[in-house]
Structure formats: C-alpha cells, structure tokens
Amino acid sequence: MKYFLMVDYYHIRLLKVQPVYAKGSKTGTIKAVFTLTTDLGEYFYPQHCRLQAVVVDVSKGKPTPLISECIIWKGYEVASTISLTIPATSNKLQLIILPQTITPNVSSHESHRILPVWSDSFSLHINEGPKYVWRYLEHNQWEPLGLCFMEQMGESIAKHIWDAGIVLSEKMIGQEPEWTFPKNKNLQVLELGAGCGILGISVASKYPNASICMTDLEEALGVLEPNIAKNKHLLHNNISTDVFLWSSQITPSLQKKWDYILMSDVMYNESSFSALETALKCLMCKQTKLFISYKKRHENEKAFMDHLLQWCSLEHETVLGSIILYSLVKK
Template structure:
C-alpha cells in the first residue's frame, strides 16, 4: 500500500524559554483517504534545509501521529521541511512492500505564529520519493525528452476535509498523462477546446492538464469547500509559470454541485470531462451520473480514473453507457489505478 507522510496538525513557529525559534507540528502516516494509519515500525528522517543533521523520529505500530519539535538556528530566514520514512527490517512491518510518499515542502519564511498552509511541489518528471523495504530511496524516472510540467500543490495541513488533500488516483492520472503525451493528446483525447474536471479537490489533475493543453480552457469544479484551496493552487502555479516567462492563464475554478441542473460551461463547448477518484462513495453515484449527463454531448471525451477500495464500487462502472476507447491499469508506487477514456 502507498502511504502519505502528512502534517496532522498545522505547523507553528514558537519561541522557547531561551528565545530561540522552534518548529512544532504533528506528523502522521496514512493512506490517501486518511482512514488507515500505517501499522509498523519506521524511522522518520526530518530535515529543515538549514545545513543541520537530520532529526530522527520513531514511528511504531499502533501510532496515529508523531510530535515534531525542531530548534531553528538563529538568523535563519526560511526553512523547508523534508520528511522521509525508512524501514530498517522486514520484521518491522506486517504488510508486503509498503511505500511512502515523502513530505517535502517549498521553502517558507519564518513568521511568528501559524503556518496555515504548506505548499508541496510535485515534479511530474521525478515524482515524490518513496523508500523501499531496505531503506533505499526509489524514484521512477522517465527517459522521455519532452518538457515536463512541475506543479506546486498546497494541501490543507491539519484538515480533515478530503477535498483539501491529494489522492493517489490523481497522481497516477498525472503520471499517465505525462508518460503518454503524444498518444493521449493526438489519438485519445484530441485537442479539446474546453476541459471540465468534476470533483477537482486541490486541483492537481486539472492544473496538470492546463500545462499539457496550453491552448485549452480548463475549468476546475467542485463544491464550495474546495474553492479556497483550489484557487490558491491556481495562483501558485500561475506565479510559478510567469517566472518562466510563459503566460498560462487558461485555468479557473467554478463551484458546481452534481445535483444541479445547470452546466458550469455551455455543453456544446465541452470537449473533455475529467473525473479522478470520485467513485469511492456509492451514495454519490446517482449524482455523479447526472452530472456526467449534464456536461457531456455526443462526441465528448471522458477521462475517468479510480482506485478500488470496496467491491461495491464496481456498480458504478456497470451503469456507465459511454463508448470505451481505453480501459487500462496504471501502476503508481504499488497502487493499481483503473483509467478509462470514453466517448459520449
């Protein structure tokens, strides 16, 4: 199983009795949904990027969180947090070949008080590192020479809101899009004028599409809960793109309720609809199918990715009536994600 190292509580910068700065937070190791904690013994190596030796924390079976307290050297202006997990022995784990996505933040200045959001960079050429059972670092690297997008994604630290976290199927979809750019763009997905993503969450997949399809208009949709975090990520990536002197303002967020009778964009302008990891809850199937019927017309392409968690989820796929153009499995760090390209 793939586990995410995440901030369980919002990081804070405090001043100790010696008037030194201290980074305080709580770290957790969970699956992407956040409903399963890693059960095993691992060492967490924490580096804040200021030239100090990494600090080692012990995560043991049964833990749900681990306290983090790191002194910050005087005159430090900014830090970045990098946390990796290392398994020293197979005897320390109960499951076969667990993988861990490291927590690596962008540098952030040292304010007083709370660091409410920490931005995590996802480089789609070199995905976040995982550690194998022998403790060595394993990174998938592609030999494709095409230019690769780099995304900066802010997750909401300390939030239980699922829309504010990155999910495995989204990461797998991004990797598939990048690794199959010529195939996906020219044969399967065409050259869409407008792309609409349903249930965008943090906006990871839609933002990747906005950089891969720079001539397309990309509309990221979700409930109001995702509005703030998604717009933050849009701004983070626009700023990042502008530094490279490329003007990419082809992406926007729009609130869209699947039970609504109105489309976020005129239906005849939508060429591609994207849905990733929105099929984990059977109670939402009627609403999702209604939304798909509202935003598609004859010829609209649908890109759907799903990570299986329960046998009941197969019911959704039985109810799909779209023509299948591709039905494949994407392996992303030991996670099997089903990916379909369909046509309405």
C-alpha cells in the same frame, strides 16, 4: 485491460507545527506532530522506516538548510512528534519531512511510495505555526521542483490530494498513449470535482492548446484557486474555474462541446452517484472522452461503473492495484 505493479501510497501528513521562542534567546524550537497514513487516513504505514526532517530558511527565496535530522517511524504508529532546535536569527522557515528510501514490501509484488510534505512558511518569532502544507510531484531530496499543491494541515481528509488523482496526473503528463491528448489540437476540457487541482493543473501545464475548466463546490475553490495562482508560471493562461453542483442545472458556461471530461477520486460518496450520472449524460456528446480514475474503496463504485457502461463504451482500462483508470465514450 492492462495490469501493473501494485503501489501503495502513504502520505506524510503534518498535524501540527508549533514554533517556540523565548525573547532574547539565541535559539528556538520547532515542535511538530505528524503521521504516515493512506490518503483517507484508513491505515497507518505498517513498517518501521527512516524519515528525514529538514528545517530550511526561505527568507531570501532560495531555501537554505538549517538542520536535518533522521527520525524513525514505528510501524502502525498513529502519530509521532519531533522537536528541532534552530538558530533564532531565521525569520521565515519551512519544515520538510521526507522518506530516506522507498521501501519494497516483503512479497516483492508491492512497493510503498511515501509522499513527502513541505509546511507553509512561518516565523519562529510569532509563536504561531502554519495552517497549510505543500506537495510536490517532483523534488530533489528536500528541494522542490515543478508543480506544487497546497493542502490543509491536520487530520481532515478534505482539501488534500488523493491517490487516484496522482496516478492519472502522472499518466497524462508522462505521455502514456492511452491517457494523452492530441498535442496540436485546440481542446475543451472539463474537470468535475477538481478538489486541490492536481489533475487539471498538471494537464494544463503539459497541453498549452487545451482550455481547461475546473469545477467543484464553492468551498473547494478556496484551495483550488490559490493552487492555480501558485503554479501560474508553469501554465499557459488556459485554466478557468466554476462552481458546479452536480444536482443543479447545467449553467450556460458549461454548455459546450467538451472534448474531454476528467474525474478523479469523486466516487467515494454513494449518495452523489445518481446526480453525477445525470450530469455526465447532459455534458457528454459523441466526441467526448471521459477519463475516470478512482481508488477501490467499496462495491458501490463497480455498480456506478456498470451504470455508465450501459450508455458508454469502454476504450481503455488500466489497473494498478487498488487504482483503476477508465477511458469511456458515449455510445
């Protein structure tokens, strides 16, 4: 078992973006409401910190900054509002909110990683704000780099990336030995509960020899499939999607000898544990490695893992504060 420095993730979450423009005016206003919270919204960021709000013009492709302002998040605040005035000449805009620094906790045993957010593009002249936002794992200040993931705007916890998916994705694309695939081998990889697709898409970008099938409920594909399309230029035509309800029979398309099965942030609903375990028993064979990443939220997660360890062997365990990673094989 490996233990690492605890990192608390906090997500800057846009709740509403509203452009305001009066016809004939030389300027317009962007009003926004945002919060700074944990992935499921249980806790708000506890300290005062400086954030940066940037409005960029994306009408010509490459983002051109129009205005940048420092804003202060007050510890334990529920939500905050900002108002930014910009020239009315811009037709296609994005609002970005990002941290100015990463703040170490007083104890020095923890750090807070604040995840920035990019709004979807919108027009000042339509007086209607965006419905979605984007996350980038890599960025240079406000300039996005690499893979991106669309999330639903607002307070809902569905259709968002969650912490355990971020951690396992970064472990796998960072080439940490316990969490990597053989590079020169053709692999069949299945993801259960893919959500926004952060794990499967990250893996597909790194491993061109891996054929990855990402599964979830039908309603989740409305975010998953656009995320695959958005990142297509960084992938290798090696991703497919499928609808899979764990309590249903295994469809012929999923009846394969899977080399790896991936799961992140799927253990938040105790009522699904029995169906998930039954599905895993059917999907796994002797060669299959199961990678699980989850964030400790309640005791029932440990009970589920104890059930798995009755018929699976533990190969690796990594603990990063509240995030736990497991690598398992069938006994």
